[in-house]
Structures are given as structure tokens and as C-alpha cells.
Amino acid sequence: MWLKANEMQRHATTEGLNAASDRRRRRAPIVNASLIGSALLVFTILGTQILSLGLSSSAHMSMSVSEPVATSFSRPDIIDRNGRLLATDVEAPSLFADPAIVIDRDEVVEKLITVLPDLNAAELRDALSDKSRRFVWIRRGLSPKVAQRIHDLGLPGLAFRKELRRAYPAGALAGHVLGFVNVDNKGMAGIEKYIDDAVGVDPVNSATLSTRAPVRLSLDAGIQYALEDELDTAVRRYKSEGAAGIVLDVKTGEIIASASLPRVEPSQPSATTDAKYADKITGGTFELGSVFKTLTIAMALDEGLATPSTVLDVREPLQAGRFTIRDFHSAGRPLTVAEVFTHSSNVGAGMLAQKAGPDRMHGFLQKLGMLTPIKTEAGAVTPPQLPARWEGAELITVSYGHGIAVAPLQFAVATASILNGGVSITPTMLKYKPGTNARATRLVTRETSSAMARLMRLNVMDTAGTGERADVPGFRVGGKTGTAELAENGRYDKSAVLSSFVAAFPMDDPHYLTFVLLFEPKGSSDTGGQRTASTNAAPVTARLIGRIAGQLGVAPMSVVATQ
Amino acid sequence: MRLLNIAAFCFAVASAFLLYSLNYETRRLEAHIQSQERAAQQAKSDIAVLKAERGHLSRPERIDPLARSQGLMPPRADQLVSPDLAAAIVPDSKASVRRVAESE
Numbered sequence: 001m002w003l004k005a006n007e008m009q010r011h012a013t014t015e016g017l018n019a020a021s022d023r024r025r026r027r028a029p030i031v032n033a034s035l036i037g038s039a040l041l042v043f044t045i046l047g048t049q050i051l052s053l054g055l056s057s058s059a060h061m062s063m064s065v066s067e068p069v070a071t072s073f074s075r076p077d078i079i080d081r082n083g084r085l086l087a088t089d090v091e092a093p094s095l096f097a098d099p100a101i102v103i104d105r106d107e108v109v110e111k112l113i114t115v116l117p118d119l120n121a122a123e124l125r126d127a128l129s130d131k132s133r134r135f136v137w138i139r140r141g142l143s144p145k146v147a148q149r150i151h152d153l154g155l156p157g158l159a160f161r162k163e164l165r166r167a168y169p170a171g172a173l174a175g176h177v178l179g180f181v182n183v184d185n186k187g188m189a190g191i192e193k194y195i196d197d198a199v200g201v202d203p204v205n206s207a208t209l210s211t212r213a214p215v216r217l218s219l220d221a222g223i224q225y226a227l228e229d230e231l232d233t234a235v236r237r238y239k240s241e242g243a244a245g246i247v248l249d250v251k252t253g254e255i256i257a258s259a260s261l262p263r264v265e266p267s268q269p270s271a272t273t274d275a276k277y278a279d280k281i282t283g284g285t286f287e288l289g290s291v292f293k294t295l296t297i298a299m300a301l302d303e304g305l306a307t308p309s310t311v312l313d314v315r316e317p318l319q320a321g322r323f324t325i326r327d328f329h330s331a332g333r334p335l336t337v338a339e340v341f342t343h344s345s346n347v348g349a350g351m352l353a354q355k356a357g358p359d360r361m362h363g364f365l366q367k368l369g370m371l372t373p374i375k376t377e378a379g380a381v382t383p384p385q386l387p388a389r390w391e392g393a394e395l396i397t398v399s400y401g402h403g404i405a406v407a408p409l410q411f412a413v414a415t416a417s418i419l420n421g422g423v424s425i426t427p428t429m430l431k432y433k434p435g436t437n438a439r440a441t442r443l444v445t446r447e448t449s450s451a452m453a454r455l456m457r458l459n460v461m462d463t464a465g466t467g468e469r470a471d472v473p474g475f476r477v478g479g480k481t482g483t484a485e486l487a488e489n490g491r492y493d494k495s496a497v498l499s500s501f502v503a504a505f506p507m508d509d510p511h512y513l514t515f516v517l518l519f520e521p522k523g524s525s526d527t528g529g530q531r532t533a534s535t536n537a538a539p540v541t542a543r544l545i546g547r548i549a550g551q552l553g554v555a556p557m558s559v560v561a562t563q
Numbered sequence: 564m565r566l567l568n569i570a571a572f573c574f575a576v577a578s579a580f581l582l583y584s585l586n587y588e589t590r591r592l593e594a595h596i597q598s599q600e601r602a603a604q605q606a607k608s609d610i611a612v613l614k615a616e617r618g619h620l621s622r623p624e625r626i627d628p629l630a631r632s633q634g635l636m637p638p639r640a641d642q643l644v645s646p647d648l649a650a651a652i653v654p655d656s657k658a659s660v661r662r663v664a665e666s667e
Contacts, residue, residue: 474640
């Protein structure tokens with residue numbers, strides 16, 4: 001009985017164990033599935049993290065580590081109209097010191113002075129004395145040669161950092177137009193400032209070159225050099241105090257060349273702060289003298305006050321109040337309007353202005369844009385200085401370019417508008433893009449434009465014309481002389497003149513305008529002791545046009561005649 | 564069950580090894596990229612210097628005296644002729660002029 005009971009208990013225990021084993025067996029797939037699911041979930045999460053890390057950009061990661069601090073600017077290149085490089089960024093070492101690890105500051109200063117003689121020793125010694133500072137600039141933008149010499153000194157506490165430095169491969173060529181940058185490579189004047197304001201520069205804290213497209217100017221480096229070279233020669237030949245010139249496309253308003261002597265070095269702006277280095281083309285106003293008669297006669301023709309054959313009695317001087325206006329060389333006979341132009345008669349120009357009256361004279365100059373400030377990409381042009389009133393003596397003097405002072409560029413643009421068929425143009429330093437002058441307005445009639453082109457050509461062709469020495473065989477040059485006494489302290493200085501010549505070519509369809517100005521030229525054997533524009537500015541213009549006409553693609557008369 | 568545990572363990576080890584390899588490979592690639600970027604930066608810097616040097620050497624102020632010393636000078640009006648006249652002198656010149664004009 002006891003045995004049976006024991007047997008039954010054992011049986012019951014075995015059954016219980018079997019039941020538990022069955023339950024465990026039934027649960028096993030669920031547990032396994034949970035384990036595998038958990039493992040998969042963990043690995044999926046890890047995989048996703050790795051994938052997302054792999055996809056995220058390293059730049060973003062570095063940004064989170066340290067935010068860059070802009071200390072310099074990378075700038076686009078400047079090229080001329082044909083792609084020749086005028087300005088670019090290059091890497092240059094800059095020298096700094098860590099005062100905390102400078103061992104002997106006096107030794108550092110003394111040795112550095114031997115390589116950088118213009119270093120301010122006292123200032124540097126003070127800066128190096130402050131051990132709490134960890135960074136002191138000593139000189140930025142060193143040449144590799146100088147940097148190597150400093151490196152060879154082996155001074156502890158000094159180190160170099162690469163920065164961008166603006167380089168001007170053509171030197172002083174077009175220096176006034178290009179402007180300059182400061183030590184941080186930021187544009188301060190000229191086209192360099194325009195780039196900062198309108199094109200864009202990129203702040204960088206290392207020597208990272210710009211990826212922006214280069215800025216293409218309207219200037220032609222070859223024409224620019226020819227202009228500067230001819231002005232250089234003229235300054236030497238006529239012992240001038242300075243010179244300036246411009247070459248302008250009368251159809252598009254593009255400034256092909258613009259020069260002012262003495263030159264400025266864009267890489268050394270601090271060396272040219274004196275007033276004599278100012279850009280005479282845009283940065284100063286002058287009473288231009290008889291070249292202004294071009295505008296007066298255009299006004300008379302356009303307003304229908306006269307024709308080129310209208311005769312004016314210029315034998316007697318003009319009286320205007322206490323002033324007497326007379327001709328430099330009186331013809332002693334009545335002159336036609338064409339002769340007033342070629343003989344450069346002040347009396348004739350004054351008579352035409354009187355005939356027009358103040359309103360028409362003022363209105364015409366206003367229409368040509370001579371009385372309001374203008375600007376180019378290189379900066380604002382000095383505003384014109386106008387007479388207080390436009391009557392009496394002032395009206396007459398304005399007719400031959402006295403009593404009104406304008407920047408040479410402003411005059412050149414107005415003259416170009418007369419010669420290009422009579423439509424307005426906007427002067428630009430950038431290469432012309434079709435449609436830029438879409439809003440051009442008509443300023444004078446085509447007939448007036450053609451008549452003025454003929455008169456200017458006549459002034460050069462006619463042996464009695466003041467511009468005879470500006471002729472260049474084959475290239476149909478026309479122009480007008482101007483010799484004006486320079487005003488100083490409110491009085492005209494008879495010993496100092498501004499001699500100028502405005503010209504255009506080819507005159508059968510004017511395309512280019514040149515304007516040459518010589519400041520205080522002296523008489524020489526070449527000029528027979530004279531210092532008038534017909535003896536100096538006119539031949540300079542002839543040499544210039546003879547040199548550049550072929551480069552500009554102007555076909556000589558022999559070619560035009562056969563086409 | 565034991566088999567599954569072993570498989571999971573092996574999977575974990577394999578994953579760890581894979582992760583390590585990926586990490587190592589990523590670092591290697593980053594170093595490679597940085598070295599390539601440095602090389603590209605150096606090349607760009609060299610190109611900028613070479614461009615500036617070429618600009619300096621080809622500046623008109625230098626070329627003009629060199630050209631004149633070789634007897635060259637700006638063309639005079641009488642040295643320029645129309646394509647028709649040039650064709651009369653040199654038979655193939657008109658086609659050449661046209662080709663140059665078209666290429667521009």
C-alpha cells in the first residue's frame with residue numbers, strides 16, 4: 001500500500017516535470033524571438049547612427065567644435081576686357097608673436113629691426129611686455145623672402161600665419177581705377193571698393209582663395225599702357241606738372257583707358273596720399289577752356305540758332321559789364337560758325353551763347369548731364385562747380401569753358417553723347433553687356449551729331465585749324481583744342497595753363513573718344529616756345545591714336561574705301 | 564537555445580569588428596580627404612602665384628620695350644589692308660581671315 005502510494009507520488013512528480021518541460025519547450029521560440037528581435041533592434045539603432053554619422057558632413061562637425069572668426073577677406077580677381085590679370089589674391093605669411101613664450105623681448109626687437117627697419121621698436125617692446133597677451137601682430141603680408149629671413153633669426157615666441165594678400169601683377173597700371181585694399185584685404189577705393197559693395201567678398205580666417213568669378217573691366221591693358229606711356233613722354237617733353245587722359249567708347253560708354261599722372265601704386269596706397277596723386281580724371285574739376293566750345297556750338301546748331309555757314313561778326317571784342325572778351329588771335333574779319341570753331345574764337349562762342357540766352361544754355365548743358373554729379377563703378381566723380389548765375393559775363397565765359405569747372409570724365413561723356421549720333425551714354429568701368437544702354441535718351445539730333453563730327457574733322461584737316469597736329473593719316477581724326485589759365489586762390493595764373501585736346505575717330509562714324517590733358521606744360525623747342533594745346537596736347541593725341549587705332553580694330557581709310 | 568546564444572554572441576563580435584573597421588576606415592578616409600584638401604589648397608595657392616607671375620611677366624610695361632627692341636611697333640595705317648586686297652596679294656589670306664573672324 002505504502003509502495004503503491006510512493007509509486008503514485010513518483011508518477012505524479014514525473015508528470016509534473018514533464019508538464020514543466022513541455023511549457024518550457026512551448027515558451028522557447030517566444031523567448032528566442034524576443035532575444036533576436038532585441039538584438040536586431042539594437043543593431044538597427046547602431047546601424048542607423050553609423051549611417052547618419054557617415055552621411056553628415058565633416059564641415060558641420062567642425063563648425064560645432066569652433067566657430068570661425070573672420071579676420072580677412074578673399075576677393076575675386078580683376079581682369080581687363082581681354083582677360084589679362086590686373087589684381088589677384090595670393091598667400092602671404094604674416095608675422096605674430098606670443099608674448100608669453102618670448103624669452104628675451106629686447107633680443108627679439110633688436111633682431112627684428114635688422115630685417116624690418118621701419119618697425120616701431122618702442123611699440124613692439126611694449127606689446128611684448130604684456131605677458132597676459134597671447135597674440136600680437138608684428139607685420140602682415142610679408143614677402144616670402146623677408147619671412148624666410150625672419151625665420152632664420154630663430155627667435156622663440158615668433159610664428160607665421162598664412163593670410164591673403166592682394167597682388168597687382170601689372171604694377172601701377174590703371175592704379176587710380178583699381179583703387180586699393182586695407183591690411184584685411186577689404187576694398188577701400190576704386191574698383192576694389194566696388195567689389196566689396198556690389199560684387200561681394202568672402203570673410204575668411206585663413207588663406208582661402210575666392211571661388212567667385214573674376215570682375216571683367218572695360219579697360220584694355222594694352223590701350224591703358226599706351227595712354228600712360230604717351231602721357232609720361234608728354235610730361236617729360238613739355239615739363240608738365242602732371243597729365244591725364246581717357247579713351248572712351250562713344251557708343252557703349254565703356255572707359256577703355258583712364259590715366260592720371262603721377263601714378264599711384266595700388267599695393268602702396270600710403271605712399272601716394274599727397275594731393276598731386278589725386279585722380280585728375282574723376283577726382284578734380286577744372287575750367288577746361290576752349291574744348292567747351294564743342295558744346296556751345298552743338299547747342300547753337302541743335303537749337304536752330306545757327307548753321308555751320310552762319311556768319312558772325314567777331315571783329316570787335318565782346319563787352320559784358322566791366323569785362324572785355326577778346327580772341328587770342330583775332331581773324332580781323334567776320335567768321336562763319338565753322339570758322340569760329342576752327343579758329344577757336346571766344347567772341348564767336350560768346351555771341352552764340354548770348355543768342356541762346358541763359359535758359360537755353362543752362363538747359364542744354366543740363367540735358368547733356370554736365371550740371372549734375374555723375375559716378376562710375378570706381379566711385380563718385382567730383383561734382384561740377386557752376387556759376388552762381390547764368391547771365392552777362394558768366395554766360396559768355398561758360399561758352400568758352402571758363403567760370404564753370406567740371407571733371408574731365410564728365411566733359412568726355414557729354415562730348416561722346418554728341419558724337420555718337422546724339423544719344424545719352426552711361427560711363428562704365430565694366431565690360432559692356434548688350435542692353436545696358438537700353439534706356440538711352442536722345443540728346444541732340446542726328447544732324448547736329450553729324451555736323452559736329454564734320455566740324456571737329458575740319459579742325460584737324462584744315463591748315464588753319466587749331467587741331468592740325470592731331471591728324472593721323474588714315475584714321476580720320478577730329479578734335480578741339482583747349483588752353484585755359486589755371487585758377488589759384490581765386491585768380492588766374494598767367495604762367496600756368498591747362499592744355500587739353502578732345503578728339504574722336506574715325507570721324508565718318510565716331511567710335512572712340514580721347515581726351516588728353518597736360519597740366520602746366522612749358523614751352524620747348526618742339527613747340528616753338530608755345531604752350532598752347534595745338535602745340536602740345538594735339539600732337540600727343542596724334543601719337544596716342546596712331547598707336548591705339550590698330551589695336552582697337554579701327555580700319556584705316558584705305559581699307560574702308562575698298563570695302 | 565545554446566546555438567542561438569552562440570550565434571548571437573558571434574553576431575555581436577562580428578558587429579563590433581565591423582564597427583571598428585568602419586570607424587577605422589572612416590578615420591583613414593577623413594585623413595585622406597584632409598590630405599587631398601591640403602594638396603588641392605596648395606595647388607590652388609601655387610596656381611594663384613603662377614597666375615600673378617604670368618601677369619607680371621606679360622605686363623605691357625615689360626613687353627613693349629622688349630617688342631620695340633626687336634624692331635616691332637604699333638601698326639601704321641598703311642600696313643593695314645582690306646581682306647579683298649590681301650586676297651589679291653596672298654590668294655589664301657581671305658579664307659584665313661574669315662576663319663579667324665569666325666573663331667573669335
